[in-house]
Amino acid sequence: MSDTFVLSPALDAEISEAAELLLRASRVVALTGAGLSVESGIPPFRGPGGLWTKYGEPPMDGYQRFLADPAEAWRERLNPTASWAKGLIETLGQAKPNLGHEAMVGLEEIGVLRATITQNVDDLHRQAGSQSLLEIHGNHAMLRCMECHQRFDPAEVEVDPDALPPHCKLCRGIVKGDTVQFGEPIPPDVLRACYAAVQGCDCMLVVGTSATVYPAAEFPLEVLRGGGSLIEVNPYESELTPVASVSLRGPGGAILERLLHHARARQPYEATG
Numbered sequence: 001m002s003d004t005f006v007l008s009p010a011l012d013a014e015i016s017e018a019a020e021l022l023l024r025a026s027r028v029v030a031l032t033g034a035g036l037s038v039e040s041g042i043p044p045f046r047g048p049g050g051l052w053t054k055y056g057e058p059p060m061d062g063y064q065r066f067l068a069d070p071a072e073a074w075r076e077r078l079n080p081t082a083s084w085a086k087g088l089i090e091t092l093g094q095a096k097p098n099l100g101h102e103a104m105v106g107l108e109e110i111g112v113l114r115a116t117i118t119q120n121v122d123d124l125h126r127q128a129g130s131q132s133l134l135e136i137h138g139n140h141a142m143l144r145c146m147e148c149h150q151r152f153d154p155a156e157v158e159v160d161p162d163a164l165p166p167h168c169k170l171c172r173g174i175v176k177g178d179t180v181q182f183g184e185p186i187p188p189d190v191l192r193a194c195y196a197a198v199q200g201c202d203c204m205l206v207v208g209t210s211a212t213v214y215p216a217a218e219f220p221l222e223v224l225r226g227g228g229s230l231i232e233v234n235p236y237e238s239e240l241t242p243v244a245s246v247s248l249r250g251p252g253g254a255i256l257e258r259l260l261h262h263a264r265a266r267q268p269y270e271a272t273g
């Protein structure tokens, strides 16, 4: 999509205006969602061409099932049989960060972007190199202790197929996949960190999400209540469009790359942070 996308002068002027807002703000936080990863080959979950339209929906009681039989849930994780699970693993395994993820790392590097809250579990912000990242729905490539909430790289956890589920090396709690499943509460430490990031935020860059799902839906509203502004990057109009200071319509990759360009050009100093 971004290969054929032509930036109109009108849109470029809006992107320039957004860059000005970013530089004027004292604390910019980004909120990202599924729309950012579409250009990485990850379709949305629902709708035409959606992952779950294609492979079938995961059970809505996934977390309850895990609690009822963690060993069985782990056997399914190690040797998935459900087509939605196989489809998800294959799709996420092939995905690579796109220009949008990379531009957000650039905004972080020049000291403009302080933190990124993502609803995506696809690991692409991390692969791109984002440093200050809050994965509110977890990360499919990581594991987490259900007791102490410590997150682990899978290589750090000993998984014995004959003694499932694996246990936390710190507190002996049961370890599960880090992705927050249907019915599972968001880990309290991540949620607290998100609210702390949003509290001091006076400009939120909302990318690829209409932020209608709680708790992410709260974050842009909280910024507005505090007198801050919103910049929206989304191919489609959303619930946030009427309240955003600038709404940038188009593919996230091309727009964010241009936003980084304008931010760099307007930055008065070389120094970052």
Ligand SMILES: [Zn+2]
Pocket: 145, 146, 147, 148, 149, 150, 168, 169, 170, 171, 172, 173
């Ligand atoms: Zn633990």
